[in-house]
Amino acid sequence: MKRFITLMLAVLMSLSMLTACGGDSPAAEPTPEPTPTPRMYFPNPFTGEAKTANYPDGQRAVAVMVNNISACRPQSGLSQASILIETKVEGGITRFVALFEDYKNLDDVGPVRSGRDQFWQLVMPYDVLYCHIGRSAITQTYIDTFEYNDRDLDGNALSFIYRRNRPGKATEHTAYTNAELLQEAIDKGGYDMSFTYDEPIWDFVDYDIVPGGKRELNGSEPGPADQIQIVHSQAYRTYFQYDKASGKWLMSQYNGTKGVVEPTVDENNGKQLAFDNVFVLVADITTYPYPGGNPKGDPNYQKLDLSYGDKGIYFSGEGYERIRWFKGGAPDALRFTDRDEKPIEINCGKTYIAFVDSDEWDKFKWAYTPAGESIEVDTSSIGVVAESESEFE
Secondary structure (H helix, E strand, C coil): CHHHHHHHHHHHHHHHHHHHHHCCCCCCCCCCCCCCCCCCCCECCCCCCECCCCCCCCECCEEEEECCCHHHCCCECHHHCCEEEEEECCCCCEEEEEEECCHHHCCCEECECCECHHHHHHHHHHCCEEEECCECHHHHHHHHHCCCHHHEEECCCCCCCEECCCCCCCHHHCEEECHHHHHHHHHHHCCCCECCCCCCCCCECCCCCCHHHCCCCCCCCCCCCCEEEEECCCCCEEEEEEECCCCEEEEEEEECCCCEEEECECCCCCCECEECEEEEEEECEEECCCCCCCCCCCCCCEEECCCCEEEEEEEECCEEEEEEEECCCCCCCCEEEECCCCECCECCCCEEEEEEEHHHHHHCEEECCCCCCCCCCCHHHCCCCCCCCCCCC
């Protein structure tokens, strides 16, 4: 009997062990979370567009001062600029600073002219190599004060130009540079062209979200526009006409020596300058005080007040919006807001910026002409004028 009981206990224990070993199912493995695909958003810092395969990452941009007196036209290389800024210098004439993201890919650019502080202040926040031939003493003071000499390429100190044969043109209209000459000067001067732009300079429309990186300008004041007239002075007027086929604004200028409006073309390729964005910004422009004593006379250098900001109009596509602009000190970047001072998004593409004297603002016009006719230009109020540029540094 004892053997029977002992046997039964052994059987029961065996069954218990089998149940313990084989009855429980293994714990289910948790389903791993899918790894998110990294977003491929790499905008060009100056246009907001997707970077091309040959975008020069890690390379400093360059800004070149380009003449705009009527007698020097047509200029070369401006169609390669991502940003073109125009405002008055001395007297009533205007000048350009053209910003190029890849100096190693530049064709001829020019005629190159002397530097002015208002242009330097506008490009300085982007750590560009500032290229010019000579400069005003005021400009040099700014460059010294902000220790920018290692990014300042003055052609009078280290030549980066050649003289082009231009029959009938004065010597100051013959200075040109290009990728090869810039590289030679950069190497000789020991300029460090390594620089990384971590983010776009403005708040561009996200091309990865909005097709083409273009929004309709239907903000505080929606409405179509296809003609623009910008008055800088009696003889300096810039015009734009919207081209529906390309979706761009085509640039023309008044020629004071001929008394006609002409397309602004790039002499390198014969193409009319075209922009995705046009900013017309009002500012107080006065004359720097002149102490006298210079045998050449008063240079009449213009002082562009960038210390705070003012109003403006932003054009893109066939729309426009009333905006405000702000800057501040020299190291502060130009920025744009709506009239309530809320940031706005800028459409992707090339940009033209005009700073217009507040005294000329009432002459600024824009219009919509479905039939395609141009804004009427009253040349009788302009007249043919004798133009001259300061020969000061």
